[in-house]
Amino acid sequence: MIFAYNPKFVSDTLMVIVADDKNLEQSTDRRGNVARLTTADGRVIGWNFFEISKEMTIDGTGQVTLSAEQIEQLNQIMHAQGFEESLVADSSPKFVVGLVKTCVPHEDSDHLSVAEIEVDHGEVLQIVCGAANIRKGLKVVVAKPGAMMPDGLLIWPGELRGVASFGMVCSAKELNLANAPMKRGILELPADAIVGEAFPIGK
Known part of the structure; x- marks a missing residue:
């Protein structure tokens, strides 16, 4: 939500x-x-x-x-107003530190990878990523389903080239971070970053 x-x-x-x-x-x-x-x-x-x-x-x-x-x-x-539905609170963070557990080439693409990424509470999400620098063992920022990117893009489960994807691995530019590097690729976090910890984004 x-x-x-x-x-x-x-x-x-x-x-x-x-x-x-x-x-x-x-x-x-x-x-x-x-x-x-x-x-x-x-x-x-x-x-x-x-x-x-x-x-x-x-x-x-x-x-x-x-x-x-x-x-x-x-x-x-x-x-x-007569509506019977109710909204349910969800306070869990939508931008979190993730650990790339596995990373393999997409079978139907020469530039996409399919990664399994551990996020909060031991949950593992499958995410299709197009960044050349994604690899096993890397700490990254994951936008989980239900996240809104600074540019207004909404993150929902979907498919890329026929493979299910449950989130997005983010670059510093996509997160609107101050002094974001101009080079292409996802943001690489320090090895001591805590998996599952909320990651602050720019607005």
């Missing part, structure tokens, strides 16, 4: 993205200042909360983090 807020460019609207729409046809059910976005088969993919500053103060822009109390407040707003 992704919370996004950018009052300067998108108006005073909190966007809650709960699933990848995959460019599917959408329908909107708006009641008061709440709108539910669904696909043609009825799957809920997001919510919009208009004029949200009248209800709460949101810190930051882009992908933002809400407290459990704020999420409960959103649920109360939804229920007051």
Whole structure:
């Protein structure tokens, strides 16, 4: 679940993205200042909360983090408008330090690799990566499913050349880090970086 807020460019609207729409046809059910976005088969993919500053103060822009109390407040707003669904808080970090456990060439590409990367709590994600410098044993920054990159790109599970991929291995430039090197390739972290630790990104 992704919370996004950018009052300067998108108006005073909190966007809650709960699933990848995959460019599917959408329908909107708006009641008061709440709108539910669904696909043609009825799957809920997001919510919009208009004029949200009248209800709460949101810190930051882009992908933002809400407290459990704020999420409960959103649920109360939804229920007051007759919606039965509820949002569930997820406080786990979406940008974390990962350890490349395995890395093999993609069978259908001359430049992609398929890596198994350990992230937080021992979880291992399969990620297809196009960086030439990815290799076994490297500590990297992983954008997990549900992450929003500084440029607004949303990270969801997908496929590259027929191979499932559950996240993205990031470069310093993609993370919008200060003084990011101009050379191509993913960010290589020090050997003592702690696997699973949240990694701060630029905005």
